[in-house]
Amino acid sequence: MSSAIIQAKNLCKTYSSEGVATAALCGVTFSVAKGEFISIMGPSGSGKSTLMQMLGMLDRPTGGEYLFEGKNINDYTDDELAKIRNKKIGFIFQSFNLLPRTSVYENVELPLLYDDDHLEMNNEEKIMKALRSVGMEHRVDYLSNQLSGGEKQRVAVARALVNDPEVIFADEPTGNLDSKSGLQVMRILQELNNQGHTIILVTHETYTAQHAKRILQVKDGKLVGDAIVTNRLIAKGEGELLK
Ligand SMILES: Nc1ncnc2c1ncn2[C@@H]1O[C@H](COP(=O)(O)OP(=O)(O)O)[C@@H](O)[C@H]1O
Ligand SMILES: [Mg+2]
Structure with a gap:
C-alpha cells in the first residue's frame, strides 16, 4: 500500500520492571492509509494504549518493525523521533492532560513552542x-x-491540531465526558477526518467506535479483528465548528 502512513509489522511490546516481564503486545501487523479513521477496540488491559503509544512514537516496540510514512523508526534517534512526533502527530487523552492553572491560550500554544520551524x-x-x-x-x-x-477536552483537541498534524491519536477521549460532550468531541474528530487528517481512536465502547470507518479489535495483546464499519454513526450537533 503505497499511501500507507502507518505500517506495523509483527509489532511486540514487553514491559520489564523489577524482574517482571509483561507481554502487552505481540505479533501485531496492519497498515493505515492516509485519511483513514480507525477505532482500536478491546477490553481493559488488552493492549490498546500500548499500541497507541507505539504508533504515536511515545515509546519504542521491543519487537517487530514500525514504519511511519515509509520510514523505519529504528533509524531515528529519540530526539529525531520527538521532532517528528511534534510535527506530524497530535494526541488527545482521556484525562485531558492540560497544564493546571495555565490559560487556555498557553495550553494550546505548547506544541508550537517545541517546534523550531514555527518560532x-x-x-x-x-x-x-x-x-x-x-x-x-x-x-x-x-x-x-x-x-x-467537555470544554477541557475541546481545548485538548485544539492543542492536538494546532500544528496541523497528519495523524491524531485519541485514547478514550470520551471516557471522562457526559454523552453530550462526548458526541461533540466525536463530531470534531469526524470533521477533522473530513478535512484530511488521519484519526486513530482508542475506545472500549462499541457506540463510540462506530463513528470511525474501520475497527481493529485487540485482545490479549493480539489483533483479532479488522473490519470496515458498515453502519457508521455520524455525530451531529448544534452550532458551526471547524470553519
Ligand atoms: N508501563 C507499564 N509497565 C508494565 N506493564 C504495563 C505498562 N503499561 C501497560 N502495562 C500492562 O500491559 C498490558 C496492556 O495494557 P494497556 O495497553 O494499558 O491496555 P488497555 O489500554 O487496553 O487497557 C496490561 O497488562 C498492563 O498492565
Ligand atoms: Mg488504555
Missing part, C-alpha cells in the same frame, strides 16, 4: 484558529481549571 510564524493566528475550530475561542483567557470536562 517565526504567527502563533496567535494558529492558536485562535484551533480554538475557533472547537468552539472555544470565547474561553481563550480562562485558566484550564475553570473549564468543564
